[in-house]
Amino acid sequence: MTPDTLTTPEKIVLDGKTFVPAEQIPIPEWPCVLSERPQPVLTVKDDDLFLITDTLGNIAGCSINDVNPSMGLFCADTRFLSRLELQLDGHSPILLSSTADKGFSLSVLCTNPRIDERLPADTVGIRREVVLNGALFEEIEVSNYSTTTLSFELSLSFDADFVDLFEVRGHGRDKRGRLLRLVEPPQEETPHLGLDTTQHQQPEYVEKSLTLAYQGLDGAVMESRIKFQHRQPDDFRGYTAIWRLELASHETQKLGYRINILTNNKLSSTVNPPITLVQARSAELMEEREWGQQITQIRSDKSIFNRVIERAEQDMYLLRQSFGKHQTVSAGVPWFSTLFGRDSLITASQTLMLNPKIAKETLTLLALYQGKSEDEWREEEPGKILHELRLGELARCQEIPHTPYYGTIDATPLWLMLYADYYSWTHDGETLEQLWNHAIASMDWIDRTMEKTGYLSYFRKSKLGLANQGWKDSGDCIVNRKGELANGPVSLCEVQAYVYAAKMRLAEIARMKKRLDLADRWVEEAKNLKVRFNRDFWIEDQDFCALALDGEGELVDSITSNPGHCLQLGIFTPEKAYSVAERLRAPDMFNGWGIRTLSSSSPAYNPMGYHIGSVWPHDNAIIAMGLRSLGLIDQALEVFQGLFDMTSLQPYQRPPELLCGYERNGDNAPVQYPVACTPQAWATGSIFQLLQMMVNLVPDAPNNCLRIIDPTLPESINRLSLHNLRVGSTILDLEFERSGSTTACRVAKKRGNLRVVIEA
Numbered sequence: 001m002t003p004d005t006l007t008t009p010e011k012i013v014l015d016g017k018t019f020v021p022a023e024q025i026p027i028p029e030w031p032c033v034l035s036e037r038p039q040p041v042l043t044v045k046d047d048d049l050f051l052i053t054d055t056l057g058n059i060a061g062c063s064i065n066d067v068n069p070s071m072g073l074f075c076a077d078t079r080f081l082s083r084l085e086l087q088l089d090g091h092s093p094i095l096l097s098s099t100a101d102k103g104f105s106l107s108v109l110c111t112n113p114r115i116d117e118r119l120p121a122d123t124v125g126i127r128r129e130v131v132l133n134g135a136l137f138e139e140i141e142v143s144n145y146s147t148t149t150l151s152f153e154l155s156l157s158f159d160a161d162f163v164d165l166f167e168v169r170g171h172g173r174d175k176r177g178r179l180l181r182l183v184e185p186p187q188e189e190t191p192h193l194g195l196d197t198t199q200h201q202q203p204e205y206v207e208k209s210l211t212l213a214y215q216g217l218d219g220a221v222m223e224s225r226i227k228f229q230h231r232q233p234d235d236f237r238g239y240t241a242i243w244r245l246e247l248a249s250h251e252t253q254k255l256g257y258r259i260n261i262l263t264n265n266k267l268s269s270t271v272n273p274p275i276t277l278v279q280a281r282s283a284e285l286m287e288e289r290e291w292g293q294q295i296t297q298i299r300s301d302k303s304i305f306n307r308v309i310e311r312a313e314q315d316m317y318l319l320r321q322s323f324g325k326h327q328t329v330s331a332g333v334p335w336f337s338t339l340f341g342r343d344s345l346i347t348a349s350q351t352l353m354l355n356p357k358i359a360k361e362t363l364t365l366l367a368l369y370q371g372k373s374e375d376e377w378r379e380e381e382p383g384k385i386l387h388e389l390r391l392g393e394l395a396r397c398q399e400i401p402h403t404p405y406y407g408t409i410d411a412t413p414l415w416l417m418l419y420a421d422y423y424s425w426t427h428d429g430e431t432l433e434q435l436w437n438h439a440i441a442s443m444d445w446i447d448r449t450m451e452k453t454g455y456l457s458y459f460r461k462s463k464l465g466l467a468n469q470g471w472k473d474s475g476d477c478i479v480n481r482k483g484e485l486a487n488g489p490v491s492l493c494e495v496q497a498y499v500y501a502a503k504m505r506l507a508e509i510a511r512m513k514k515r516l517d518l519a520d521r522w523v524e525e526a527k528n529l530k531v532r533f534n535r536d537f538w539i540e541d542q543d544f545c546a547l548a549l550d551g552e553g554e555l556v557d558s559i560t561s562n563p564g565h566c567l568q569l570g571i572f573t574p575e576k577a578y579s580v581a582e583r584l585r586a587p588d589m590f591n592g593w594g595i596r597t598l599s600s601s602s603p604a605y606n607p608m609g610y611h612i613g614s615v616w617p618h619d620n621a622i623i624a625m626g627l628r629s630l631g632l633i634d635q636a637l638e639v640f641q642g643l644f645d646m647t648s649l650q651p652y653q654r655p656p657e658l659l660c661g662y663e664r665n666g667d668n669a670p671v672q673y674p675v676a677c678t679p680q681a682w683a684t685g686s687i688f689q690l691l692q693m694m695v696n697l698v699p700d701a702p703n704n705c706l707r708i709i710d711p712t713l714p715e716s717i718n719r720l721s722l723h724n725l726r727v728g729s730t731i732l733d734l735e736f737e738r739s740g741s742t743t744a745c746r747v748a749k750k751r752g753n754l755r756v757v758i759e760a
Contacts, residue, residue: 567626
């Protein structure tokens, strides 16, 4: 708490404002309109702020069976708005259309139901626009389309429960903080409205406001301050604002408000909000335009394909999130809108072709949080890269270990892989040097952790940590061919491939830095790991790679997608790599939309399971890259086509985090996973990774060279262009054109002296 804060059991005084526990001042409640079933939602995001509403733009105050629990306005893992309900004479409006296409804003067009004899149906038009930009802004235009004057009440009901996002996801708490009521609010005034205040004293225009508040168990006071703009409410009933409207025929009136969210009287969002919705919209459009000018612009000759790419470009912009002085990509809305290790690293790797700055910021930010000490509660160890950072009340009160939490086995080798790949794309020697000691610390952590089993293994240490710590981190996914759960420590197959790749790539950098001792040692260790891996992880009777080794060194011998992550990294012998590639495309794995996480013939298979039969776009994009590296281009393009067809059928042409594993039959649509994040970072990033798979760019910026090896467009695309592509200090435009089974490439423009080698 700040020094000018006085807290007693009876009241809280914060910067001149007095709050008392909510139960001391009961307020009337405005009835909500009951919803019985889950509704489609609209999602908007701005940096660390995101909002989820139903398609009317409402956050319902009540529902049966707690449908759509994720709805609300969130910042820093806290729900600052849990009700936002527009009603017309106590009735829910009727939806005409709505969209959240812009990503940072939503718009809704609705009308009225028939209300008694005095308000015929479909005579009132209501247009809502909501914009996020450091705060929530809404403007509502109400129009009378009848031939007579209409009178009715319009109400907006607000509420905020200030629950932690982990509570929304089902985490129970024995005790919570207390809701507060603001008493004796300060009167905030704006200048007189009169044109000539010297001759005629004009009435003062007072901007009316509501304040919702809560004090957490850590003492922090959180507020949602609602200030009304344009026409002020005529009355308040508790936290419901009421306008008594009388509209002449074809008259339109505008209402509006702004919600600022604060913690200890300081803005909770890292974005400084403007005053009006128009300013907020302009700021977002300008920032998005600047982002679009920085990235590689990718377009084809097919409009549906361009819509998918444009959506992916916009979503990468939306998913950016600030953490102190740095900005990286948050993992996904709603559940993972924060800094992750694995997710951010994979996304940054996927988007090196789009914008290598994402990788630089991700590497730098994660290095700042790199483990420094031994801490079992957070599973922190020196040199280890974090799994997840949380900022909500549960984290602040140490009820969860995410401050940050380090329970991930793969983020550290993935950081090393991205470190090397970023340098290959950029020749950024300054960043390479700044992060070199972090790279050494990461490799040391890997080596220490491998001492016990010879492989990089995980075993949960924190009582509230994750039982499984690879990318498939749900509790039921590490199973053998009988469907039985594996006992730890667990050594995942793909993680060993990451270690192999990290050692081989870091060895090249060590050699460049004249550290031949490190280079020779890492290459030797990688070679030894490859020999042992091909021996220990192979399922002879399946001619396939095991998911993992368990704590006894026994094979976890189910057929999964995980070995597909190994294909591109060189750890398999050639014959084993081709065997894995072929098996992944069998009908029990490939369902027509993509490759399943687990074979449909497994006893543990569930097409609706999070990691036991579902299809993940990022998983498939990584596998497609592996197929391409083996020269299996047609097979890689088949994976691309399934994912592209699926994405083109999604709302806004946006790939979901995952979809159910049901078979693609005829014209059936892909089956949605009920609570998939959307937008989601590595699902969005998979679009760019698949593009990279097609054009097959191999950058070597340190040697001032870009190789383009056997580029191949799918039959669904004839032409593809890349403008503003950055490799090292050179910016170039590339154009690809397919003729039959051959794809030609030409350098359309080049600003710099990069050598481009096109290999057919």
